[in-house]
Structure formats: structure tokens, C-alpha cells
Amino acid sequence: MATDLKVEQEFSKVIRERHSVRKYDPSWKISDEEIKELLGEAILAPSSSNLQPWRFIVINNQELKEKLLPVANNQQQVVDASAVIAVLGDTEAYRNAETIFDQALEAGFITPEVRDMMATNTYNAYSGMSPERLKDIALVDGGLISMQLMLAAKAKGYDTVPMGGYNAGAFRELFQIPQRYATVILIALGKAAVEGRPTVRLPLEDVTHWNGFQA
Ligand SMILES: Cc1cc2nc3c(=O)[nH]c(=O)nc-3n(C[C@H](O)[C@H](O)[C@H](O)COP(=O)(O)O)c2cc1C
Structure with missing residues (x-):
């Protein structure tokens, strides 16, 4: 269908045109409403048992960005981009199981019996996991x-760059992040002053194994 094809082309363009941008127009501001709209789309991402462990800190206060600058290895995009979104992962996201399955019940997506079963099973399964496993899950979902x-x-x-180059300990201290939340990544968000440079990818055949792992 023609409409489907158009959507596919647009998506294909988006993934091809996204490049990490490190030089931003500091005079360009993204509104809180626009940021909310973006985050509202982002949270449609899948997550383990739909527990949605992601938490965001939106940093668009200039003074705060200046404080973040040394924590983020003095990467200039931290202060020039309109906002930095810190992505965190709740390692105890299972504590929200009841709330989430209640929501699904209210929306009419599941029956009361399924709600009870899912809420109990999910809580029990996740609360019994090791802290390492819970952190792994929060990081996978945080990546998505x-x-x-x-x-x-x-x-x-808009343009973005993900940043793992920051001092997680100093970041936790600056924002007083409770231990329960894993730090995932910082994402600068704004309008490019200089386009992101093109990058290469390893050949697909070098990174793909079919029906088994060939060393
Ligand atoms: C986990 C992760 C951490 C990264 N950390 C940084 C960073 O601290 N600073 C930076 O400028 N780019 C960072 N990048 C961006 C990568 O350098 C970039 O994604 C890669 O070179 C490919 O380029 P592209 O994003 O333009 O396709 C990071 C990317 C990822 C996925």
C-alpha cells in the first residue's frame, strides 16, 4: 500500500540521518512541552514485563548544565545543547507491578484474574532476582x-548524542540519585550547529551469525 511505503521511507530516512551531534546552537531552545512530547513517544518502548524501569532527569537549566559539564568530561554539548536527558534505570521496578497491571485492568486490556496473576507472579519473580540481574534488566530497558x-x-x-563519558559517581552525587537507580546514559538534545560526522559500520556479515555462533 502506498501509505505503508511512505511510512517505511520516512523511518528509513530517520535512522540513516541520525548522527551523533556534538556541536549545538546554544541559542536554540526546545520547550518543556516539546521535551514532554518526545519523552511521551520514547516511553512507548518495550521493557521487561512492561515494568518500565526508565526514569529521566531533564536538565535544561543552564546553571545546572554548567555544573554537569566537569562531571561529563567537559563535553561542550552538555552546555550548548538545549537539554540533557539523563536516563536512569530503576532496579526495583517490580515494585510498580501492581500499579501497572491495575492500569491495564482499568484500560480493559486484561481481566481481574489476569491482573492478580500477573501482579503477583511479576513481583515474586523479580523480587527474587539478584541485584546484578536486576541491574542488567534496567540497563537493557534503559538502552531501548x-x-x-x-x-x-x-x-x-532535533539532534542528539548519547554520552557514556561521564563520571557516574560524581553524577549521582550532583543529583543525589538513590542507590536503587542505575545510571544508564546522558543524552544531549538540541539543534545542530555543525552536522554530525558520518560514521562507518562493520560489514553485516562480520556481525551476524545464522543459526549458531561461528567463532
Ligand atoms: C553507550 C554510548 C556512549 C557514548 N558516549 C559518548 C560520549 O561520551 N561522547 C560522545 O561524544 N559520543 C558518545 N557516544 C557516541 C558514539 O561515539 C557514536 O554513537 C558512534 O561513534 C557512532 O556514531 P553515530 O552515533 O553518529 O552513528 C556514545 C555512544 C554510545 C552508544
Whole structure:
């Protein structure tokens, strides 16, 4: 169908045109409403048992960005981009199981019996996991939301760069992050002053194994 093809082309364009942008126009501001809209699209990402462990800190206060600058290895995009979105992962997201399955019940997506079963089973399964496993899950889900956020941003004409280059300990201290939340990544969001440089990818055949792992 013609409409389907158009959507596919647009998506294909978005993923091809997203590049990490490190030089931003400091005079360009993204509104809180626009940021909310973006995050609203990002949170449609999948997550383990739909527990949605992602948490965001939107940092668009200039003074705060200046404080973040040394914590983020003095990467200039931290202060020049309109906002930095810190993505965190709740390692105890299972504590929200009841709330989430209640929501699904209210929406008419599940029956009361399924709600009870899912809420109990999910809570029991996750609360019995090791802290390492819970952190792994929060990081995987945190990666998915981060990518979705960056693509949603590109689709709306904004630019981003994910940043793992920061001092997580100093970041936790600056924002007083409770131990329960894992730090996932910082994402600068704004309007490019200089386009992101093109990058290469390893050949697909070098990174793909079919029906088994060939060393
Ligand atoms: C987990 C992760 C951490 C990264 N950390 C940084 C960073 O601290 N600073 C930076 O400028 N780019 C950072 N990048 C961006 C990568 O350098 C970039 O994604 C890669 O070179 C491919 O380029 P592209 O995003 O333009 O396709 C990071 C990317 C990822 C996925």
C-alpha cells in the first residue's frame, strides 16, 4: 500500500540521518512541552514485563548544565545543547507491578484474574532476582528507551548524542540519585550547529551469525 511505503521511507530516512551531534546552537531552545512530547513517544518502548524501569532527569537549566559539564568530561554539548536527558534505570521496578497491571485492568486490556496473576507472579519473580540481574534488566530497558528517544528526536528534526563519558559517581552525587537507580546514559538534545560526522559500520556479515555462533 502506498501509505505503508511512505511510512517505511520516512523511518528509513530517520535512522540513516541520525548522527551523533556534538556541536549545538546554544541559542536554540526546545520547550518543556516539546521535551514532554518526545519523552511521551520514547516511553512507548518495550521493557521487561512492561515494568518500565526508565526514569529521566531533564536538565535544561543552564546553571545546572554548567555544573554537569566537569562531571561529563567537559563535553561542550552538555552546555550548548538545549537539554540533557539523563536516563536512569530503576532496579526495583517490580515494585510498580501492581500499579501497572491495575492500569491495564482499568484500560480493559486484561481481566481481574489476569491482573492478580500477573501482579503477583511479576513481583515474586523479580523480587527474587539478584541485584546484578536486576541491574542488567534496567540497563537493557534503559538502552531501548534511549534509542527510541534519539530516533523520536530525529524524526522531529532535533539532534542528539548519547554520552557514556561521564563520571557516574560524581553524577549521582550532583543529583543525589538513590542507590536503587542505575545510571544508564546522558543524552544531549538540541539543534545542530555543525552536522554530525558520518560514521562507518562493520560489514553485516562480520556481525551476524545464522543459526549458531561461528567463532
Ligand atoms: C553507550 C554510548 C556512549 C557514548 N558516549 C559518548 C560520549 O561520551 N561522547 C560522545 O561524544 N559520543 C558518545 N557516544 C557516541 C558514539 O561515539 C557514536 O554513537 C558512534 O561513534 C557512532 O556514531 P553515530 O552515533 O553518529 O552513528 C556514545 C555512544 C554510545 C552508544
